[in-house]
Amino acid sequence: MRDIKKILKYFFLYVLACIMILPFLWMISTSLKPSNEIFTIPIKWIPSDINFRNYEKAVTSFPFIKFFINSVIVTALIILGQLATSVMAAYAFARMEFRGKNILFIILLTGLMLPVQATMVPMILTLGKLKLLNTLAGLIIPFAWSALITFLLRQFFMQIPKEIEEAAIIDGCTTFQIITKIILPISRPILSTAFILIFIYGWNQYFWPLLIVNKEELYTLQLGLAYFKEINSIETDWGALMAGTTLTMLPVIVVFLIFQKKVIESIAFSGGKE
């Protein structure tokens, strides 16, 4: 009976996984296809002629490496900024008492509730005044904080047993020492998770870089990809677009696998908390 349950569970999970992976498979398939096979009905999953021409095109049609490096720099700094600011704020909200704590937290949460269409104009005006338009800093500073990540970390920090901290306070640790030596090591799972989420957010950003940057030297990878999209979708170079998109997705997948592994390893290592 135990085994049947297990088999059923696995079966169910694997079947569901098939639907999950379909679009990704289509992307790969399209990137390897000649253009006349892309929009056939029913979908032709296996190309008649597998070749990497689309990948060649994707990498050579625009300064791929340069844009890749820009994306790496911008994303890395956004991650640094968001983790640093969010860890500090989350710790304060989760573990400290101070006047206005609850109100301030709720106000911070509202930062998630305005759509980009409403903030577009004032953001551009602000960045203009701050002389951040068309600069690398303009791609990073406005995004170096996150209400969402602060919220996420706060929920987790709230669950850490108080005794651990109390011991440290008695020992005379400063707040920063408590955060770096006690809270952070215990929070590896959620920090790794946060890393993944911020990475994806930063790496996949398209709208803001589009508006903030004019100089081609500052373009990120996503902006480069748009280069294959035509106004009329029938004329879009789907093969090259999917090849470029696949290449752009690879770092995301790699980061996910690495950091998910860390999430699991760190738990196994610390053997639960105490």
Add this chain to the structure above:
Amino acid sequence: MKGKKTIALILVLILMLSLSLTGCAKEAPAVNVSQEKAAAEAAEPVAIEFWHGYAADKSEVLNEMIARYQKENPNVTINAKFVAAGEEMLQKVQSALLSNQEPDLLWGPPTWTGVLESTGKLVELGTIIDDELKNDIPKGLLEAGMYKNKIYSLPIEAGTLYLIYNKDMFKEAGIENPPTTWDELYETAKSLSDGKRYGVWLPIAPNERTSWTWECFLWQNGQSILNAEGNNIGFNNEKGLEALEFYTKIIKDGYAPTATGQDPFIDKQVAMVYATQGAANAYITKNNMNVGVAMLPGKDQLATGLGSNHYFMFKKDEKVQKETLKFIKWMTTGENHAEWVIRTGYLPVSNSGRESAKYTDFGKENPHMIEAAKALTYGVARPPIEEYPKLSAVIAETIEKIAYNKMTAEEGMKNIAEKANEIFK
């Protein structure tokens, strides 16, 4: 912990490095001065910032031609860059205008004219172009760039809707010739429909493609979108209603589909489609389809939708404007223009371009392009006013409701008229 520290250190170093680089970067100045040329030239060096939305293939052609132009005009540097495709491009331009970062030369559809003009930064091209250029562009195309009776943009390339049909499907059904009138369209569509496949695709989704396709029927029935004063719709009459009824009748009678995939023509779900010469090109070269093309079936008259992309100029330094105008003229006339439209698959916008040796030779070998060029002469442009997107949305949504039997055609016409009154208030 040690690993984390190293990573953090590296990131901080990167941060400091990039900040030191960007710390010196100011906003991109409107004019870059190229130092080497300055000494030698009598003419002062000028740089033109040019934003466009041409994807990879067309961009290549553009860059090649710009390189040639720069050789012929060594004091000019044209900084052409791809910005974005479609709607996003307008958002980019909007942001640029709000922060004084707009380019010198902008490529875009004439529908943007209304909002661009409201910034006060758009140059009224009509006042600075010479008569030679003015007379070189056919009236319909010149009008496409007009707003409040002033010329604010010049067309650089044109497209038109015409009838594209699947020759194989026609053969199967035993039909030789494509329809030339509304009645023929109805009958042809009927004989090509068998419940699974349909005669023609008449879009009903609430978007511009639907409005634009339907507007062709409106024009074919002798009506215009706006009234003579330009302050309300001009088709709230019998003939306008007739166009609504005819369009939706084909759909409701089952000869045009309501549910489609991305492109029902490629999917062979329909035998005929109203589309541009660019699409025809793609069907032939990318999808290896056996297609024929023809002018759209007419009623009171022959008419089709004129699509064009334009060059806009923003107010800058006089020298920059002068050189920009020179470049615009170079691209839109004569053999250069012919080369441009030939290599990009658009239709020519100037008489000198169309009548040039290059284009006439090209026409001989590409009949589906010549058909489109012919259709262009019957092309009608959409009004470039600010209210157009709202009006277009109302039209498309009404057509959809009629097709789904949520309204009769009469109610639909009333609905459009009422909403139009609000829109134009």
Add this chain to the structure above:
Amino acid sequence: MNKRAYMPYLLIAPTFILFAVFFIFPFCYSFLLTFFEWNGFSADKTFVGFSNYIRLFGDEGFINALKNTFTYVIFTVPLSVFISLVLSYIMNESLKGFLILKGIYFLPHIVSMVAVGVVWSWILLPDKYGLLNSILFIFGIEVKEWLADPDLAMAALIAIGVWKSLGYNMVIFIAGLLSIPKTLYEAAEIDGAGSVQKFFKVTLPLLKPTIFFVMVSSSIYSLFQIFDVVKVMTNGGPIGKTEMLITYLHKVGLVEYEMGYASVIALVLFILTILVTIVQKKFVEEK
């Protein structure tokens, strides 16, 4: 000690400074804009008092979008949270394994929207070429026009919305589940608890903060990020049956050039989101 008193404020300062510059200011700007008519380009804005607000009440497009948004959120959020919780729990039992599988579940969150659109259009194709219809056909269920049928399009979008968010929610739930000390489970077992009781007595209570987070982030996701899905799949159709507040706002503001009115709709969306969050907080606290 005096130092401790201002420490919390010091800690939240970086976040709040950036928050003030890059959110509070845009919020105030957007709020002020609700009293004007503006096309987004012109140097002039026309003051119109409350007329944008009044317009909401008579605007069928807005009321339609409000209804649809409501429907969408009411179904998508609970389904998404519940299903991802169950899946996370099942997957979590084997600690080391399933890494690749987790990655696959996460793919819908990061894969190109274009690919999502194409594949789901194919799955939902009206005739028997569509994957879903061919499966239903085998079971003798009638073929349906999923995306073109006014009554079914919303259901299709809900399914896609849930599908897309599962992986994201699972990543968070799994981190949460892994944080629950094993010793608590062991203690419960000693007390004679079976797996169901363990879930309700140990897992659920300790998971509350995580569940609250996932509920709120799912709600926000379904109110805002749904924009891309709708744009690609139905563009608000058929007959406006899938027009959401966020897509309607986009249309009004950026396509029809009415930034003032769009700002009012954004304000409505804002208030709606706050209400949803408050309701969820109460729900989590009661449970």
